Amino acid sequence: MPFTSDDLFTNPGPNSGIHTTAGSTLQTTSIKQSTLLQMGATTAMLLKAETKPGPIALSEAAPVIEEAAILFANGQTDMIEPILRHAIEDDTLGNMPLAVWGMLFDLYQITGRREQFENLALDYAGRFERSPPAWIEPDASEQDLSAAQKKGNIPGVAFAGKLDAGIVKQLERLRNLGEMSEVLRLDFTRITEVDPVGCGLLHNVLKRLQRSGHRLSLVGANELTGKIRTILAVGRRDETEAPWLLLLELLRLLDRETDFEETSIDYCVTFEVSPPAFTPPQDAIVTVSEETDGSIGANESSGHFVMPAVVSSKNDHLIAQIHEYAAIHQPAVLDCTRLVRMDFAAASQLFSSLTPLIQSGRTIELVNANHFIAALCHVMGFQDLIRILPRKS
Numbered sequence: 001m002p003f004t005s006d007d008l009f010t011n012p013g014p015n016s017g018i019h020t021t022a023g024s025t026l027q028t029t030s031i032k033q034s035t036l037l038q039m040g041a042t043t044a045m046l047l048k049a050e051t052k053p054g055p056i057a058l059s060e061a062a063p064v065i066e067e068a069a070i071l072f073a074n075g076q077t078d079m080i081e082p083i084l085r086h087a088i089e090d091d092t093l094g095n096m097p098l099a100v101w102g103m104l105f106d107l108y109q110i111t112g113r114r115e116q117f118e119n120l121a122l123d124y125a126g127r128f129e130r131s132p133p134a135w136i137e138p139d140a141s142e143q144d145l146s147a148a149q150k151k152g153n154i155p156g157v158a159f160a161g162k163l164d165a166g167i168v169k170q171l172e173r174l175r176n177l178g179e180m181s182e183v184l185r186l187d188f189t190r191i192t193e194v195d196p197v198g199c200g201l202l203h204n205v206l207k208r209l210q211r212s213g214h215r216l217s218l219v220g221a222n223e224l225t226g227k228i229r230t231i232l233a234v235g236r237r238d239e240t241e242a243p244w245l246l247l248l249e250l251l252r253l254l255d256r257e258t259d260f261e262e263t264s265i266d267y268c269v270t271f272e273v274s275p276p277a278f279t280p281p282q283d284a285i286v287t288v289s290e291e292t293d294g295s296i297g298a299n300e301s302s303g304h305f306v307m308p309a310v311v312s313s314k315n316d317h318l319i320a321q322i323h324e325y326a327a328i329h330q331p332a333v334l335d336c337t338r339l340v341r342m343d344f345a346a347a348s349q350l351f352s353s354l355t356p357l358i359q360s361g362r363t364i365e366l367v368n369a370n371h372f373i374a375a376l377c378h379v380m381g382f383q384d385l386i387r388i389l390p391r392k393s
Helices: 033-039 063-073 077-089 097-110 114-128 140-150 165-178 196-211 221-229 242-253 257-271 316-326 344-359 371-379
Strands: 156-163 183-194 215-219 332-335 364-369 387-390
Touching: 063 077, 063 097, 063 344, 063 371, 077 097, 097 114, 097 371, 156 165, 156 196, 165 183, 165 196, 183 196, 183 221, 196 215, 196 242, 215 242, 221 242, 242 257, 316 332, 316 344, 344 364, 364 371, 371 387
Parallel strands: 156 183, 183 215, 332 364, 364 387
Antiparallel strands: none
């Protein structure tokens, strides 16, 4: 029988205190005062939300699971392994052994410790006589860029005001940075308007950087596409095609194939040329806000909202995006495949902000959550607000 993260809170023993009926809810007493103090924010309002409970409900987290979830949320990953190892070796896991093993597997996967992961897999198979989770090989370019971005180590340029001929100095700085780093960050969040000359300059630089093998972190690229569209009109030939070409290139880097194809047809009609072919981005990792990393936002093919790798206290832009997505999707599915960690304050802020939507009848689903995210949600009582669908390993 293969391992799945559903084992985190299912198949309980007779005295586990785990409820699996559809109407079961978490009692207020399950949220410990120590947790609330560490959060720096109250979840009292969350517990009053009237919503359908998720498929998983936990009356009281096992102490070791609760402690590991809190430490992980605080970023204290170096303290977690001894706690989980001690619980496994002493066989003090109560009725939830697979949850603790799952957390340790996730810890090794997240921290890139493959040897320890595979050794644990052998122990797991021998102990439970079932298939262990498999190691997932991370994409090298995404891993390197995400790690650098979290540390604030990506050199780059922030554009502001009007995107016009005045960006020449910024592009020259970008060229110089490109000689020292193969990873570059371009921040468009403070651009207020665009003109054809600036579009042409930026388009040429984007193409040149990709030809030279640079990996790009593009911040605010979605917003920039909207500003470019304001100066375009289908059938109207301007003195240059540059805004159209920049728009198409940004849509390609954002992997928005449907928008790219529709826009390419408009471009073709306007200039009476053959529409360019869509080619998926290779090494570019595109971001949509300065607070988040990775390619996040609504995914057109799945209809899910892709969460970033880390949700920290600076998440106002992320919350705004989720609200925009949830307003038109029912259920609103937040895909946590890439999500590694949420800190307490950020989690409280995020789910508190979703309360009005839920009370208005919207359903929020957290899918593909790792063991630490799932456990944190239960420790804080969030399963009374949302449906938690753990990752299957």
